[in-house]
Amino acid sequence: MFVDALKKQNPQLIEAAITLWRQGAILPDTYVIDVDQVLENGSKLLKTANDYGIELYLMTKQIGRNPTLAQRLIELGYRGVVAVDFREAEVLSEHQVPLCHVGHLVQIPDALVEKMLRLHPQVITVFSLEKAQQISKVAQSIGVVQPVMIKMIAESDQLYPGQEAGFMLNDLDNIVQQIQMMPGIKLTGLTHFPCLLWDDKQQSTLPTPNLQTLLTAYNRLTDMGVGIQQLNAPSATSCSTLPLLAEYGITHTEPGHALTGTIPANHAGTEPERIAMVYITEVSHQFSGISYCFGGGYYRRGHASKGLVFSSSSSTVQTASILPLDDSSIDYHIPLEGHYPVGSGVVMCFRTQIFVTRSDVALVSGIQTGRPVLDGIYTSQGMLKQGAFYG
Incomplete structure (x- = not known):
């Protein structure tokens, strides 16, 4: 829903989220907040x-x-x-x-x-x-x-x-x-x-x-x-x-x-408030010609329509269509139209309510000055995660 606005208003947030994911500082199914x-x-x-x-x-x-x-x-x-x-x-x-x-x-x-x-x-x-x-x-x-x-x-x-x-x-x-x-x-x-x-x-x-x-x-x-x-x-x-x-x-x-x-x-990136939150996940597997990402953060009223797919190592970026999810089922995975390599990172930006998800929440400061710092990782209920193996 907001991918175009995100690219227009806050491309630095995309870069910071991908960098943290590539470093292993954050896991798939994480909301990154600028x-x-x-x-x-x-x-x-x-x-x-x-x-x-x-x-x-x-x-x-x-x-x-x-x-x-x-x-x-x-x-x-x-x-x-x-x-x-x-x-x-x-x-x-x-x-x-x-x-x-x-x-x-x-x-x-x-x-x-x-x-x-x-x-x-x-x-x-x-x-x-x-x-x-x-x-x-x-x-x-x-x-x-x-x-x-x-x-x-x-x-x-x-x-x-x-x-x-x-x-x-x-x-x-x-x-x-x-x-x-x-x-x-x-x-x-x-x-x-x-x-x-x-x-x-x-x-x-x-x-x-x-x-x-x-x-x-x-x-x-x-x-x-x-x-x-x-x-x-x-x-x-x-x-x-x-x-x-x-x-x-x-x-x-x-x-x-x-x-x-x-x-x-x-939705077009024209409002005074600029996009400050993205959802990052990762391609888990393919099945019947469809790529599936790790889920957990899907919100059925989010109007998620497309994501940005990144290679785990190169700078290649592709835009992928997010296929509709069945609202009667648990969002174990989020389907993408097409075939993308397992392990690829996927950045999405849609309307969400984090408190009803299973996602992590990563607070990151310094993005706008080009020096992003991971301030902390929290649960979807606002609790600081302690002793996590990835940070």
Whole structure:
């Protein structure tokens, strides 16, 4: 999906990934992240958001919940991160990464509510009265008042499978009344997802019906006299979409793919954020005229279409088509159209969610100055790998 953009915006990253692979410093099925470029992208996002009066919460699931990279970005001026599920919240909090927003896509299990409250997140999203009541009860017991957001849904809204959740818009008055009666929590925000999406036909990132639902809920609460301090509209956040969000009065959003330049709008390499992440693997074998690479990092919504194939020793580079994978099967291997020598390196660049893969994550600094340094290798869940035989 992003190979052409990668060659245009960051050919140094390709060279660094291949060099590390040839040295045996990284294995196949590794995402290589250009730390310096991520920080540059993060700086651009932060400046644009500040210009438009929007606060950004860092999204780390796309980069494997990596606490080291999160901390580096926070040093730029970000307040903290959004943890989209409780596993991410655990990993990041164990590394003292400040949690700003928890509970959005996945609620906090009862057994973790007290732990999360003691970390003092800026806001917690709830989408059931039972969860709101549980947070209220625990908050009272430890003597805090926790700000919460509610996620509102209308019948016409777009929800991804596995993410069906939220209070119905037509029940807004009743929901708010009940939440306001719960001591220990304070309703301060509204959220939804996805609020913006890339449109292939229009070749543009456009508002979804979900954004209108969010704004409708906000207007109704304003009329009710409920002070909403945070209007959170995640999805497709980038330097190009922040001005649009500001026009709608959005106060907070959560960049993820923009940090690595892998937003759909950047498929031609024209966005301010530059590509900062590649996937490297290796040809394992051939079968029935097809070459198969080591898998583990395939993401079924990644739109991976082609890869760059490198000889293990020469400078020859070939472009290979990635054949479709059966989404019902495990990605043990990734098929390439054609015959490529066993042991050849393959660089791919596509939209991914590293936290759902089995891949390694290699953080590399110095790429942009021609002196790449392997800072560390992590699991897809953000844990530093210790005692690995290859580094």
